[in-house]
Amino acid sequence: MSESIRRVISVIVVNEASVLSRITDLFSGRGYNISSLTVAPIPDTKYSRLTIVTEGSLRVIEQIVKQLHKLIPVLRVYDHVDFVEKEMALVKFSVDEDISDIAALCEAYNGKIANSGDNTIIAMVADEPKRVSNFLNIIKRYNPKEIVRSGAVALER
Amino acid sequence: MQISGARMVIEALIKEGVTKVFGYPGGAIMNVYDEIYKQKDFEHILTRHEQAAVHAAEGYAKASGKVGVAMVTSGPGFTNAVTGLADAYMDSVPIVVISGQVPMSLIGTDAFQEIDAVGISRSCTKHNYLVTSAKDLPRILKEAFYIARSGRPGPVHVDIPKDVTADIAEFDYDFEVELETYKPTTKGNPRQIKKAIEAIAEAKRPLFYLGGGVINSNAAEEVRELVHKTGIPAVETFMARGTLRYDDELLVSMLGMHGSYAANMAMSETDLIIALGARFDDRVTGKLSEFAKYAKVIHVDIDPASISKLVNAHYPIVGDVKNVVSEMLKLSDKIDPDRYESWRETIKNFDELHPLTFYEDSQNIKPQWVIKRVGELLGDDANISTDVGQHQMWTAQFYPFTRPRQLISSGGLGTMGFGFPAAMGVKAAVPEKISINFSGDGSILMNIQELMTAVEKNLPVINIILNNNFLGMVRQWQTLFYDNRISETDLSMQPDFVKLAESFGGIGYRVQTKEEFDKALKDAVKQNKVAIIDVVVERFENVLPMVPAGGSLFNMMLLEKKEK
Ligand SMILES: Cc1ncc(C[n+]2csc(CCOP(=O)(O)OP(=O)(O)O)c2C)c(N)n1
Numbered sequence: 001m002s003e004s005i006r007r008v009i010s011v012i013v014v015n016e017a018s019v020l021s022r023i024t025d026l027f028s029g030r031g032y033n034i035s036s037l038t039v040a041p042i043p044d045t046k047y048s049r050l051t052i053v054t055e056g057s058l059r060v061i062e063q064i065v066k067q068l069h070k071l072i073p074v075l076r077v078y079d080h081v082d083f084v085e086k087e088m089a090l091v092k093f094s095v096d097e098d099i100s101d102i103a104a105l106c107e108a109y110n111g112k113i114a115n116s117g118d119n120t121i122i123a124m125v126a127d128e129p130k131r132v133s134n135f136l137n138i139i140k141r142y143n144p145k146e147i148v149r150s151g152a153v154a155l156e157r
Numbered sequence: 158m159q160i161s162g163a164r165m166v167i168e169a170l171i172k173e174g175v176t177k178v179f180g181y182p183g184g185a186i187m188n189v190y191d192e193i194y195k196q197k198d199f200e201h202i203l204t205r206h207e208q209a210a211v212h213a214a215e216g217y218a219k220a221s222g223k224v225g226v227a228m229v230t231s232g233p234g235f236t237n238a239v240t241g242l243a244d245a246y247m248d249s250v251p252i253v254v255i256s257g258q259v260p261m262s263l264i265g266t267d268a269f270q271e272i273d274a275v276g277i278s279r280s281c282t283k284h285n286y287l288v289t290s291a292k293d294l295p296r297i298l299k300e301a302f303y304i305a306r307s308g309r310p311g312p313v314h315v316d317i318p319k320d321v322t323a324d325i326a327e328f329d330y331d332f333e334v335e336l337e338t339y340k341p342t343t344k345g346n347p348r349q350i351k352k353a354i355e356a357i358a359e360a361k362r363p364l365f366y367l368g369g370g371v372i373n374s375n376a377a378e379e380v381r382e383l384v385h386k387t388g389i390p391a392v393e394t395f396m397a398r399g400t401l402r403y404d405d406e407l408l409v410s411m412l413g414m415h416g417s418y419a420a421n422m423a424m425s426e427t428d429l430i431i432a433l434g435a436r437f438d439d440r441v442t443g444k445l446s447e448f449a450k451y452a453k454v455i456h457v458d459i460d461p462a463s464i465s466k467l468v469n470a471h472y473p474i475v476g477d478v479k480n481v482v483s484e485m486l487k488l489s490d491k492i493d494p495d496r497y498e499s500w501r502e503t504i505k506n507f508d509e510l511h512p513l514t515f516y517e518d519s520q521n522i523k524p525q526w527v528i529k530r531v532g533e534l535l536g537d538d539a540n541i542s543t544d545v546g547q548h549q550m551w552t553a554q555f556y557p558f559t560r561p562r563q564l565i566s567s568g569g570l571g572t573m574g575f576g577f578p579a580a581m582g583v584k585a586a587v588p589e590k591i592s593i594n595f596s597g598d599g600s601i602l603m604n605i606q607e608l609m610t611a612v613e614k615n616l617p618v619i620n621i622i623l624n625n626n627f628l629g630m631v632r633q634w635q636t637l638f639y640d641n642r643i644s645e646t647d648l649s650m651q652p653d654f655v656k657l658a659e660s661f662g663g664i665g666y667r668v669q670t671k672e673e674f675d676k677a678l679k680d681a682v683k684q685n686k687v688a689i690i691d692v693v694v695e696r697f698e699n700v701l702p703m704v705p706a707g708g709s710l711f712n713m714m715l716l717e718k719k720e721k
């Protein structure tokens with residue numbers, strides 16, 4: 001019961017001022033955990049879609065869903081069960097690293113070299129968050145200069 | 158009709174049927190105050206502090222069931238109002254608080270009296286708005302009132318920049334509020350209701366657990382009927398006092414930290430909790446893992462987030478208590494009241510073993526006697542407000558409540574200073590009843606400036622101070638749990654409350670004997686003026702029974718038995 005589980009929750013909200021702080025204030029105020037959060041408008045609607053990855057006991061997850069629902073500008077909350085989840089990461093390397101090795105790795109993780117400059121290259125992968133973590137672990141030996149992860153997005157099947 | 162934003166505020170209040178507005182002006186809200194000056198439809202009551210304006214609006218709302226309104230200026234005016242918002246949030250009180258804000262062009266520049274008001278109120282309101290254009294005002298104000306009173310009620314804050322109140326736009330208020338994202342469920346699921354009735358019919362020791370939601374949904378009448386038809390005993394939370402009459406055979410008094418022995422034991426022994434508009438607050442349950450161990454739970458609440466938050470509900474029913482109980486009544490023939498005869502007997506025995514009582518064993522008046530005595534003298538004729546502390550718990554234990562909305566108090570937040578301004582709001586809403594505020598020598602000083610408002614607006618609240626020269630409730634914890642180290646709770650240094658009242662134009666009484674008390678109360682009622690009755694009571698009296706914080710509900714510290 002009190003065992004902590006990872007959960008992906010999508011929230012459809014009216015796209016209006018301060019709606020994001022309503023959500024994040026709810027999490028901080030009630031002591032809920034946010035592992036990642038992404039947000040962007042849904043095309044051709046007045047809504048935005050947030051994807052929140054959180055952790056907590058079943059009871060806490062249930063409360064998170066209910067408390068989100070209680071916020072006035074929240075239209076819908078999905079507590080994902082059977083879903084496709086993807087995350088993107090960008091990694092910057094020096095051109096002195098073994099670029100062909102990096103490129104091959106990227107490919108294995110659904111990515112590619114997204115940009116190459118005089119001194120640095122930027123690699124991009126898009127995959128399940130766990131696999132993105134794996135990728136980031138493996139490329140440590142190529143001395144990444146900078147890493148950014150997008151946070152997960154998800155759709156129920 | 159093309160009018161200014163300020164005028165729109167007035168028009169909206171009139172359309173909402175508001176008769177009293179409590180407030181305090183300042184720079185950013187002056188456009189609205191200028192329109193208040195020009196109108197005759199509602200009365201503005203100038204409190205002497207913004208916190209008091211919000212508590213008065215709460216008192217008004219709690220006593221009348223209508224939305225209360227408070228109005229304040231930006232910056233310090235707003236921050237002074239925050240405690241009131243938080244109080245209303247915790248107790249689900251429908252109020253709308255309108256604050257002025259610096260002009261749009263100055264927002265974000267650290268302008269004079271600028272504060273991020275909606276940022277502050279976000280976590281202590283049901284909803285809030287920063288109005289950025291006069292043309293949005295009619296919609297926002299109408300939504301604010303709708304959200305405040307519908308579903309689980311609560312405070313809504315509307316922050317209006319000064320240029321928005323000056324701007325002219327079209328005003329149209331004749332529309333229905335349609336919020337795609339907010340549709341409270343008020344009708345309970347019929348299948349769940351049927352299952353709940355079956356569970357009740359099969360239970361051996363069911364118990365009604367009545368909470369503030371019963372009062373909020375105006376369901377007391379239906380609840381009384383259901384309790385009597387089923388013959389099932391009921392315990393009340395602090396917030397639900399008055400749902401059943403004090404002398405109702407089936408009422409087992411209040412439960413919780415200072416609940417009666419019988420109520421707490423009944424809750425510990427029940428095999429089926431029928432929770433109506435109650436939220437299993439920690440002051441009610443004590444240690445959760447030991448709470449009502451044998452019980453299945455039927456939980457009726459309009460707020461789905463209250464259900465299974467702390468205690469798992471086997472029969473969750475989301476809906477308005479009044480609706481759901483009406484549906485339950487239609488099926489109540491399936492329940493045989495005789496079935497619970499021995500259970501009622503068991504509870505009666507609990508009560509006889511340790512009745513809720515006190516002993517008259519000191520030179521000084523016992524604080525509980527004062528409460529009981531006011532009950533004997535005024536009973537149903539009074540509405541009762543309280544401040545926070547021992548006197549508040551004694552009021553809940555010993556006042557003979559006869560109806561819902563008779564007790565007006567700060568439950569969830571426990572705000573000292575709530576009682577007096579709330580009592581003014583109660584008096585403004587229900588002038589035909591006597592308005593009593595039971596207060597403490599600590600609490601009363603937290604909004605004492607309201608003597609001026611009450612005198613000016615002729616809101617004759619009778620403040621009865623149970624004066625123990627202590628922050629009594631904290632002193633009690635220090636005595637019981639901190640080896641009697643009385644750290645900063647001794648209030649021996651006292652004002653002359655009689656002169657204090659008189660200096661504002663009220664009446665003051667200092668009382669040391671029972672005879673003096675009767676005389677003072679009768680005189681205050683007769684004179685119908687703002688009054689303070691300063692009653693010297695036994696200093697070291699403790700509120701009992703007591704479940705120590707975090708302890709099990711059935712492990713109560715009890716009154717030591719003595720010969721009467
Ligand atoms: C604004 C606020 N500050 C502090 C407290 C903590 N507190 C709870 S009860 C209490 C003592 C109240 O003293 P008094 O009003 O004299 O009432 P008594 O307990 O003596 O009856 C205090 C300080 C509170 N509830 N509210």
Ligand SMILES: [Mg+2]
Nearest residue numbers: 597598627629
């Ligand atoms: Mg005191």
